[in-house]
Amino acid sequence: MTCSKEPSKALLTDLYQLTMNAAYFDNQKADEVATFEMFIRSLPQDWGYFVAAGIDEAIDYICQLQFNDEDVSYLQELNLFKPEYLDYLKHFKFEGDITAIREGTPFTVKTPIIRVTAKRPQAQFVETILLNIVNFQTMIASKASRIVNAAGNAKVIDFGLRRAQGRDAGIKGARATYIAGVIATSNVEAARIYRIPPSGTMAHSFVMGFKNEIDAFRAYANTFPDNAVFVIDTYDTLEGARKAAKVTQEMERDGHRLVGVRLDSGDMENLSEQVRSILDDEGLGYVKIVLSSDLNEYKIDKYTKDNTPVDYYGVGTEMITAKPVSALSGVYKLVEDNLGPRIKLSENKRTYPGRKQVYRVEDKDGGYLYDVLELEGEYHEGSPLLEQVVRGGKKIRETVPLNEVRDYCLDCVARLPIEVKMVRVIKHYQLKIGTELLKLTEELTAQYSGHGA
Amino acid sequence: MTCSKEPSKALLTDLYQLTMNAAYFDNQKADEVATFEMFIRSLPQDWGYFVAAGIDEAIDYICQLQFNDEDVSYLQELNLFKPEYLDYLKHFKFEGDITAIREGTPFTVKTPIIRVTAKRPQAQFVETILLNIVNFQTMIASKASRIVNAAGNAKVIDFGLRRAQGRDAGIKGARATYIAGVIATSNVEAARIYRIPPSGTMAHSFVMGFKNEIDAFRAYANTFPDNAVFVIDTYDTLEGARKAAKVTQEMERDGHRLVGVRLDSGDMENLSEQVRSILDDEGLGYVKIVLSSDLNEYKIDKYTKDNTPVDYYGVGTEMITAKPVSALSGVYKLVEDNLGPRIKLSENKRTYPGRKQVYRVEDKDGGYLYDVLELEGEYHEGSPLLEQVVRGGKKIRETVPLNEVRDYCLDCVARLPIEVKMVRVIKHYQLKIGTELLKLTEELTAQYSGHGA
Numbered sequence: 023m024t025c026s027k028e029p030s031k032a033l034l035t036d037l038y039q040l041t042m043n044a045a046y047f048d049n050q051k052a053d054e055v056a057t058f059e060m061f062i063r064s065l066p067q068d069w070g071y072f073v074a075a076g077i078d079e080a081i082d083y084i085c086q087l088q089f090n091d092e093d094v095s096y097l098q099e100l101n102l103f104k105p106e107y108l109d110y111l112k113h114f115k116f117e118g119d120i121t122a123i124r125e126g127t128p129f130t131v132k133t134p135i136i137r138v139t140a141k142r143p144q145a146q147f148v149e150t151i152l153l154n155i156v157n158f159q160t161m162i163a164s165k166a167s168r169i170v171n172a173a174g175n176a177k178v179i180d181f182g183l184r185r186a187q188g189r190d191a192g193i194k195g196a197r198a199t200y201i202a203g204v205i206a207t208s209n210v211e212a213a214r215i216y217r218i219p220p221s222g223t224m225a226h227s228f229v230m231g232f233k234n235e236i237d238a239f240r241a242y243a244n245t246f247p248d249n250a251v252f253v254i255d256t257y258d259t260l261e262g263a264r265k266a267a268k269v270t271q272e273m274e275r276d277g278h279r280l281v282g283v284r285l286d287s288g289d290m291e292n293l294s295e296q297v298r299s300i301l302d303d304e305g306l307g308y309v310k311i312v313l314s315s316d317l318n319e320y321k322i323d324k325y326t327k328d329n330t331p332v333d334y335y336g337v338g339t340e341m342i343t344a345k346p347v348s349a350l351s352g353v354y355k356l357v358e359d360n361l362g363p364r365i366k367l368s369e370n371k372r373t374y375p376g377r378k379q380v381y382r383v384e385d386k387d388g389g390y391l392y393d394v395l396e397l398e399g400e401y402h403e404g405s406p407l408l409e410q411v412v413r414g415g416k417k418i419r420e421t422v423p424l425n426e427v428r429d430y431c432l433d434c435v436a437r438l439p440i441e442v443k444m445v446r447v448i449k450h451y452q453l454k455i456g457t458e459l460l461k462l463t464e465e466l467t468a469q470y471s472g473h474g475a
Numbered sequence: 476m477t478c479s480k481e482p483s484k485a486l487l488t489d490l491y492q493l494t495m496n497a498a499y500f501d502n503q504k505a506d507e508v509a510t511f512e513m514f515i516r517s518l519p520q521d522w523g524y525f526v527a528a529g530i531d532e533a534i535d536y537i538c539q540l541q542f543n544d545e546d547v548s549y550l551q552e553l554n555l556f557k558p559e560y561l562d563y564l565k566h567f568k569f570e571g572d573i574t575a576i577r578e579g580t581p582f583t584v585k586t587p588i589i590r591v592t593a594k595r596p597q598a599q600f601v602e603t604i605l606l607n608i609v610n611f612q613t614m615i616a617s618k619a620s621r622i623v624n625a626a627g628n629a630k631v632i633d634f635g636l637r638r639a640q641g642r643d644a645g646i647k648g649a650r651a652t653y654i655a656g657v658i659a660t661s662n663v664e665a666a667r668i669y670r671i672p673p674s675g676t677m678a679h680s681f682v683m684g685f686k687n688e689i690d691a692f693r694a695y696a697n698t699f700p701d702n703a704v705f706v707i708d709t710y711d712t713l714e715g716a717r718k719a720a721k722v723t724q725e726m727e728r729d730g731h732r733l734v735g736v737r738l739d740s741g742d743m744e745n746l747s748e749q750v751r752s753i754l755d756d757e758g759l760g761y762v763k764i765v766l767s768s769d770l771n772e773y774k775i776d777k778y779t780k781d782n783t784p785v786d787y788y789g790v791g792t793e794m795i796t797a798k799p800v801s802a803l804s805g806v807y808k809l810v811e812d813n814l815g816p817r818i819k820l821s822e823n824k825r826t827y828p829g830r831k832q833v834y835r836v837e838d839k840d841g842g843y844l845y846d847v848l849e850l851e852g853e854y855h856e857g858s859p860l861l862e863q864v865v866r867g868g869k870k871i872r873e874t875v876p877l878n879e880v881r882d883y884c885l886d887c888v889a890r891l892p893i894e895v896k897m898v899r900v901i902k903h904y905q906l907k908i909g910t911e912l913l914k915l916t917e918e919l920t921a922q923y924s925g926h927g928a
Contacts, residue, residue: 033667034646034664035663035664036634036636036637037673037674038675038676038677040675042677042678042681045694045695045697045699048698049694049697093667096667100673104698146678149678150637153637154636154637154639155642158639158641181489183487183607184607184610185607185610185802186607187639187640187796188640188643189607189643190642191611191644193487195640195641208490210486210489211486220490221490222489222491222493224495224498225491225599225602226808226809226821227495227509227599227808228495230812230819231504231812233814242494244498244501245498245501246498246555255821256819256821257923286821287823288821343796343802344801345799346798346799348799349640355680356679356680356684359684361686364683367709368679370740
């Protein structure tokens with residue numbers, strides 16, 4: 023990668039990471055080893071679990087961190103840093119260890135999903151980029167998992183690019199939804215990069231571009247005789263359905279079939295029923311119904327429960343932005359350093375100290391019962407979720423192909439208790455706290471609360 | 476730009492833009508001229524206006540659109556398109572005209588902010604990328620403007636990168652907040668690219684990295700004797716304030732001053748008062764108070780009204796994601812083509828037909844009274860907001876430097892009626908519909924409703 027327009031790998035961070043590291047460097051703390059863990063503080067309302075995404079991208083990013091000459095000369099311009107520190111940054115790279123859960127794994131609040139052990143400035147520095155990547159992608163995968171659950175046997179397609187929070191959000195978001203079980207994306211670039219099936223229908227402007235609606239349908243069928251979905255609500259949905267049926271019969275004469283019709287406005291439940299009848303009455307039971315327009319898991323859940331005849335949901339805004347959630351409360355906290363296990367006591371922001379492992383406990387059929395958080399090295403029943411991915415700055419685990427991540431995710435979500443998968447959950451997937459961790463937490467709380475550090 | 480890893484400029488689109496264009500190409504409609512307008516359907520709850528952002532980036536993108544060989548070979552792999560169309564795409568570029576409002580301009584619902592006139596496939600194709608860029612950046616600039624208004628004399632800093640919806644959202648979002656009057660960003664890459672002042676304090680992990688809180692403050696002051704802000708709530712906020720005061724007095728002996736202290740948890744209003752007293756009692760009236768932790772315009776407005784002693788607000792999640800808004804309802808609609816002015820009648824999604832201009836009407840002191848939407852060429856009092864930016868695919872207006880965009884925005888927002896700038900607005904900034912446009916809309920509605928197209 024020698025392109026000079028390549029964005030900086032190192033400056034996409036908060037300024038305080040650079041200033042804190044300068045103070046560590048200056049105060050002989052740059053060689054101390056520290057451990058941080060990333061976890062999410064709380065589940066959004068109605069959610070029962072998260073689906074991990076973005077982990078591998080974040081780790082790849084961390085392993086490639088470096089300050090190029092342009093970066094350092096920009097920092098120099100700020101007149102904030104000493105020359106010795108700027109020299110140090112020129113050789114700065116990540117040389118530590120990273121332990122993480124697999125992408126696609128469902129998990130709950132306070133579960134450490136990534137643990138970083140490295141020299142203090144390295145472990146500190148990666149916070150911002152880790153949170154930026156993992157918070158967003160995990161949010162979108164989790165939201166998409168809710169939508170896929172709600173859709174039942176119907177399939178979900180990502181239509182989010184135009185409402186995504188920027189280019190990156192559209193592309194990475196499409197990938198995250200695919201992990202969670204979405205079957206296709208309208209985003210051609212995401213489809214190309216990640217080999218996700220691309221999908222699309224037509225816009226109202228296409229229909230409006232012809233003198234009559236039926237001319238638009240005929241023209242599209244002419245170009246895509248085996249891949250056409252007509253949008254039928256530009257003027258009147260039921261009239262549109264009748265015209266679509268007519269064109270489909272014309273297509274049949276040439277040995278072709280219409281794939282589907284899309285409804286994008288009005289009383290969707292009612293209209294879907296009527297459109298299904300119009301199509302079925304013409305012997306067009308194979309023509310699929312695609313719904314779109316401000317869908318979310320609540321609406322979709324209702325359609326599913328009411329047996330509304332829908333084959334595909336094209337979901338845009340609310341999946342690609344996780345509306346109304348906007349952001350997860352993912353944080354990255356110091357848990358251990360040269361002074362031993364560390365705890366943060368700020369009001370409502372307390373942390374569990376020490377290097378930890380998470381054990382997943384299953385029932386005899388492989389269903390997930392709960393997880394247990396315990397200090398590393400303390401045995402517990404169940405399977406450990408955190409695996410070492412990076413040793414001494416080098417990745418030791420191959421990145422899993424996206425289709426395998428997706429299969430793994432769908433298998434895991436199938437094993438979750440049903441109560442944590444409802445659209446309005448009864449309970450969160452549970453994380454129990456191990457005995458040894460509880461003991462240490464109490465000890466440290468007493469110790470630090472006593473004299474205010 | 477010859478870097479092979481350069482992302483595609485053309486595939487970041489919805490698949491249907493490519494399929495619709497293939498159908499236009501195939502059905503002899505590729506040389507017809509069409510006009511589309513982008514507008515936003517509705518204002519989010521409590522908002523009174525939008526601030527335009529991302530316009531120039533979107534236009535630059537459109538003017539550089541092209542399908543490279545990799546793009547075309549990917550499309551070929553899909554087995555969806557005919558070879559003649561793929562050849563056509565190799566030479567596809569934007570050769571039309573674009574008219575737009577200036578970045579930083581406040582506007583309201585249904586105001587066309589960008590108008591594109593080009594051959595139908597070109598005008599259609601740019602929809603997705605235009606919406607992706609302008610929807611997001613306009614949302615963030617608008618949200619930031621609300622926060623800046625609420626902060627009164629206090630200053631607002633962007634702390635959003637870790638909670639932004641991806642990298643792009645963090646960088647472009649920081650720029651959008653700056654346009655709206657935010658004074659600095661923690662995001663170093665955004666600061667570098669756009670020459671925004673970078674800003675930062677310290678994390679709790681820094682304080683926890685030392686045996687005692689006061690050691691952490693001393694170490695930081697040692698490295699940044701003139702640029703330090705201490706985070707004081709790691710253990711106990713008031714104790715933290717006393718230690719900060721003590722270290723500041725030590726700094727004074729060497730001729731230095733602490734810049735500020737940051738509070739990030741607890742009852743902020745109460746704690747700010749007490750911390751201000753502790754500092755003032757020690758003669759440290761110059762030490763600023765920075766608040767952070769899940770701030771938004773409602774909380775900030777309350778602090779302002781209660782005269783809470785705050786100098787800076789570090790705002791993260793809710794500004795960089797516009798929480799709870801998530802996405803604006805920006806759309807891009809066909810308004811005219813070879814068949815004349817066009818209208819869309821879908822339920823609740825009706826559009827105004829024809830090529831339009833927006834006139835801003837001011838009072839005698841330069842205050843904005845309202846805007847008027849009228850067919851282009853029909854005279855109306857006030858100043859037209861839409862200016863031609865692109866002619867025949869070439870930009871004819873220079874991109875305005877960011878600081879000028881910001882100054883212009885702040886001047887415009889100052890001229891808006893006070894009622895549209897409250898945290899919970901009494902009324903939206905008003906767009907009146909001109910007589911000629913109203914007449915045409917009624918005519919076309921009657922015409923298309925009559926026979927269902």
